[in-house]
Amino acid sequence: MRKTAHHIGPDSAPDRYRLLRSIGRGGEAVLYLAEIELAGGTEPVVVKVLDSKTTITPEIFERISQKWNEQAELLRFVHRPGVVGVREHFQGPPIHRPGESGTITGRALVLVMNHVDGLDLRDWRAERTLTSPAERREVMRTLEQLADVLDWLHSGKATPSGRTVVHGDLSPGNVMVDEHGQATLVDFGLSKLTADHQTAEVWFTPGYAAPEVFEGKRTPATDRYAFGAIAYFLLSGQSPPTAPEQLVGAFRALPQIAGLPEEQRDRVLDIAAADPARRPISLSSWVKDVRHGVVSTTTTSRPATVADAVPPAPAAPPVP
Numbered sequence: 004m005r006k007t008a009h010h011i012g013p014d015s016a017p018d019r020y021r022l023l024r025s026i027g028r029g030g031e032a033v034l035y036l037a038e039i040e041l042a043g044g045t046e047p048v049v050v051k052v053l054d055s056k057t058t059i060t061p062e063i064f065e066r067i068s069q070k071w072n073e074q075a076e077l078l079r080f081v082h083r084p085g086v087v088g089v090r091e092h093f094q095g096p097p098i099h100r101p102g103e104s105g106t107i108t109g110r111a112l113v114l115v116m117n118h119v120d121g122l123d124l125r126d127w128r129a130e131r132t133l134t135s136p137a138e139r140r141e142v143m144r145t146l147e148q149l150a151d152v153l154d155w156l157h158s159g160k161a162t163p164s165g166r167t168v169v170h171g172d173l174s175p176g177n178v179m180v181d182e183h184g185q186a187t188l189v190d191f192g193l194s195k196l197t198a199d200h201q202t203a204e205v206w207f208t209p210g211y212a213a214p215e216v217f218e219g220k221r222t223p224a225t226d227r228y229a230f231g232a233i234a235y236f237l238l239s240g241q242s243p244p245t246a247p248e249q250l251v252g253a254f255r256a257l258p259q260i261a262g263l264p265e266e267q268r269d270r271v272l273d274i275a276a277a278d279p280a281r282r283p284i285s286l287s288s289w290v291k292d293v294r295h296g297v298v299s300t301t302t303t304s305r306p307a308t309v310a311d312a313v314p315p316a317p318a319a320p321p322v323p
Contacts, residue, residue, distance in 0.1 A: 010101050011037075011052060011113055013093040017104035020050055020115065027176060027190075034190065036118070047118040048090060051190070054097050055109045064110070068094060071112050081161045081168060085152035087179075087189040088117040119187050124175035128237055136298070141184065142237045143294050148186040149178065150286035153230060157223040171221040173229035174208035175236060210243040214277050224279035230286055231274030234293065250275040259296040267292050 012019030020037040027034045032053040038045040053071070055064045075092035082088070096104040097111045122130075124145075131138045159165040170177070170188060177190045213228035232243040232250060238257055244250045251272050254260050260271055271292050273281050283289045 008101065009098050010104075011050060011095065011098050011111065012104075013095045013113075017096050017099070018101050020048065021045075022050065022098065032112075032114075037115075049087075049116045049118050049189070051114040051116070052098065053112040055111065056097075064112075068112055071114070075114050077162055077164075077166070078168070080163055081156070083152065083155065083161070084185060085148055085187055086156070086161075087119055087187055090115040090117060116189065119179040119181065119189055121179045121181035121187075124178040124180060124186075124233065124237070127180045128175070128240060133238075133240070139297050143290070143297055144184060145180060145186045146234055146237065146290050146293070147287070149188070149230060149233070150290045152188060153226055154286050157226065167223060169221050169223055170226050170229075172208060172211075173226055173233065174211045175233060176208070178233070210245050212245075213279065214247060215279060222279065224282050227274060227282045227286060228279075231282075231289075234274070234290075238293075238297065247275050247277040259293070262299075263292070263296045267295070271296075 009022045010018040010020060011022060020039055022035045022037045024036050025033055026036050026049070032051050035050045035052065037048050037050040039048055053067065055061070072092060072094075075089060078089045092112075092114045094110055094112055097107050097109045099107045121127075127145075128142075131141065133139050133142065153170070155161060156168040156170070159167050161168045172190070173188075177188060179187045179189055181187070208229075211229040211232045213225040215222070216225055228247075231254075235241075235243045235250060235254055235257075238259055239253070241253075244253050254272055254275060255268070260268060263271065270283065271289065273283055274289060276282055
């Protein structure tokens with residue numbers, strides 16, 4: 004017997020999206036693969052849902068709702084290969100069976116994004132050993148794509164107002180690579196806009212969070228630290244250490260980095276600096292420094308293992 008599907012949608016069309024399965028979490032929100040009926044067929048989308056029941060109080064939900072709506076509306080202006088498209092956002096009834104939205108209490112914040120077909124960066128890396136020049140070039144091409152789009156988001160060119168866009172939770176699970184090798188940043192639902200944003204809701208992916216994230220800060224510099232951790236993961240096949248000094252040491256031990264001239268090596272290591280001001284402003288320039296060591300080094304890292312491919316759960320900071 005087929006299990007009854009669950010739906011979600013705005014008040015005007017509460018059954019608009021049919022939820023197929025849960026595919027992950029983004030902070031307190033849950034991500035679903037879903038579908039919408041269009042022109043006699045169905046199209047896949049990704050739906051991010053934050054239920055009011057998870058936010059403890061109505062006051063917190065309303066505060067998050069205002070931020071969510073502002074950020075989602077601004078993200079609709081962001082159109083570029085390498086950044087997932089935002090279809091719509093709304094507040095509506097929580098997840099429900101078809102036709103039963105009126106029987107459910109509470110509210111939900113919903114962000115609907117285009118579906119990106121491909122592998123997330125964990126699974127993509129797990130298929131590669133970096134033993135061939137072709138695979139090393141693939142890794143560098145992926146890093147170049149991510150660096151280019153992050154530099155663009157951080158430059159203020161992504162929004163009409165010139166405001167900086169900060170992803171806020173970069174990790175391999177939030178990067179998809181399609182069959183053509185195009186890397187795309189996904190899950191922008193709680194991205195931060197402005198140059199220096201502080202939030203009381205602190206969520207992060209261990210190993211990819213800069214120290215200041217524990218203080219609730221999300222800035223271009225925190226994205227750059229996370230990008231450096233992603234680079235370490237791609238080059239080594241191993242999950243990055245959780246402390247900046249450990250990540251610096253791990254980078255230094257990589258054959259691809261150890262063989263660089265001292266000045267160039269120091270610039271590369273600055274990506275993992277505990278001081279945000281030391282991290283490179285241009286990620287594209289940083290990747291150029293790394294490229295020389297990667298393409299000229301024959302010693303390779305071990306392939307990513309199954310354990311490395313399993314994503315750590317987003318975590319809240321330790322309770323004092």
